[in-house]
Amino acid sequence: MNFKIYNTLTKEKELFQPLDDQSIKMYVCGPTVYSYAHIGNARPAVIFDTLYRLLKNIYPEVIYVRNITDVDDKINEAAKKLNKPISYITEKYTDIYHEDMRSLSVLSPNHEPRVTDNIAQIISMIQRILDNKKAYINDNHILFDITSFDQYGKLSNRDMDEMLSGARVEVAEYKKTPGDFVLWKPSNDDEPGWDSPWGFGRPGWHIECSSMVETYLGKEIDIHGGGQDLIFPHHENEIAQSCSAHNSKRYAKYWMHNGYLNMEGEKMSKSLGNIITVKELLEKYDGEVIRLALLSTHYRKPINFGESLLEQSKNILNKLYKNLNNQSYEDVVSKDVINPLLDDLNTPLAISSLLKIKCSKTLIKSANLLGLLNRTQEEWLSSNNKSTMSENDIELLIQERDRARKSKDFAKADEIRDQLDQNNVILEDIDGKTIWRVKK
Ligand SMILES: [Zn+2]
Incomplete structure (x- = not known):
């Protein structure tokens, strides 16, 4: 099998050669559960779900771990604001994340560990890093000493000066080098914390992530994935910690990162007020439409998300579901779909190949590999050709049409009927009254 992936670590497209071809080990950084997931959070989930499906198609076993970060200062803040316990926030948003992922046809990973269930393992790992003299204790904090790890900066391709000038490095008095990062910190009484050899903290x-990879997958894994924004410092730090705890040179063989998501050409940000949650999008679009939209750009490139991409994706799905009427002669995954996927997950090319498949069973099997065409044609049509107009807008247009008809402005009345028709609303005039329904 000739499967190639671009490895962030070597900056090259490489032939994928697993550590053990009987069991592939893959880890992807999961969500911090303090709020609704936005569409940018959904991109890595959908991309690595597609990779997971592809790997399962090739290898006998794939162990996929995606964690839930349920210890974080943002969670503490959200709980304080609502005056609720921390578990209220983390449980609520974990449930919502799961619902969102189901709507996007994202399969559950094999393990989904939560930080709060792994504290003993985390403490053990920190202790080993300390024993190996790669970390130090200062002012009740345990800090990783980046000067002790000579590979530091290799993944993000930065030298020490660049890393230290990075905006995400927090300067603090208790650090020997500004780039040193926290492994353990003390907690106040009103913050979540656990007893440790270094006192109450978190x-x-x-x-x-280093600890959960070790616990659920082992010291070395095949693929570690996440968004491009995690390369530095998060993934750089994971490598430093794991190699230092294990006295090893390698942690993950292949590092894969997806590009940024822009909303209507602009970066999503709080200040621009253009952050769109998955939940909001699901009110207007089917999960499958959103999934196809996310896969329509190659994962390493920035994606320009927005209405036109979603409408285009819906049209593609309409065509694909229509092609399920075709006859079937065979029942195999199309080479024209799997081959682009084997070339560093080229989903846009795989999608365009789907449109050319004539045989319906082959189409279903090939599309399933991308997590698409999971329903029957009927189910798709009944849930996707609803009107995008609100009931209120429809009623107002009907009243306007009634007035036009009363004043014998039939051109205007017809124009309104056409406008509604284009929005999948059909009018019927019965006994002087107009009723409407949505096209199936
Ligand atoms: Zn992580």
Whole structure:
């Protein structure tokens, strides 16, 4: 099998050669559960779900781990604001995340560990890093000493000066080098915390992933994935921690990162007020439409998300579901779909190949590999050709049409009927009254 992936670590497209071809090990950084997931959070989930489906198609076993970060200062803030316990926030948003992922046809990973269930393992790992003299204790904090790890900066391709000038490095008095990062920090009484050899406290973010990889997958894994924004410092720090705890040179063989998501040509940000949650999008679009839209750009490129992409994706799905009427002669995944996927997950090319498949069973099997065409044609049509107009707008247009008809302005009345028709609303005039229904 000739499967190639671009490896962020070597900056090259490489032939994928697993550590053990009987069991592939893959880890992707999961959500921090303090709020609704936005569409940018959904991109890595959908991309690595597609990779997971592809790997399962090739290898006998794939163990996929995606964590839930349920210890984080943002969670503490959200709980304080609502005056609710932290578990109220984390449970609520974990449930919502699961619902969102189901709507996007994202399969459950094999393990979905939560940080709060892994504190003992995290403490053990920190202790080993300390024993190996790669970390130090200062002012009740345990800090990783980046000067002790000579590979530091290799993944993000930065030298020490660049890393230290990075905006995400927090300067603090208790650090020997500004780039040193927290493995464990003390907690106040009103903050979540656990007893440890270094007092009551909680883990830093980076050590959580290193520890969960170790616990659920082992010391070395095949693929580690996440968004491009995680390369530095998060993934750089994961490598430093894991190699230092294990006295090893390698943590993940292949590092894969997806590009940024822009909303209507602009970066999504709080200040621009253009952050769109998955939940909001699901009110207007079918999950499958959103999934196809996310896969329509190659994962390493920035994606320009928005209405036109979603409308275009809906049209593609309409065509694909229509092609399920075709006859079937065979029942195999099309080479024209799997081959682009084997070339560093080229989903846009795979999608365009789907449109050319004539045989319906082959189409279903090939589309399923991308997590698409999971329903029957009927189910698709009944849930997707609803009107995008609100009931209120429809009623107002009908009243306007009534007035036009009363004043014998039939051109205007017909124009309104056409406008509604284009929005899938059909009018019927019965006994002087107009009723409407949505086209199926
Ligand atoms: Zn992580």
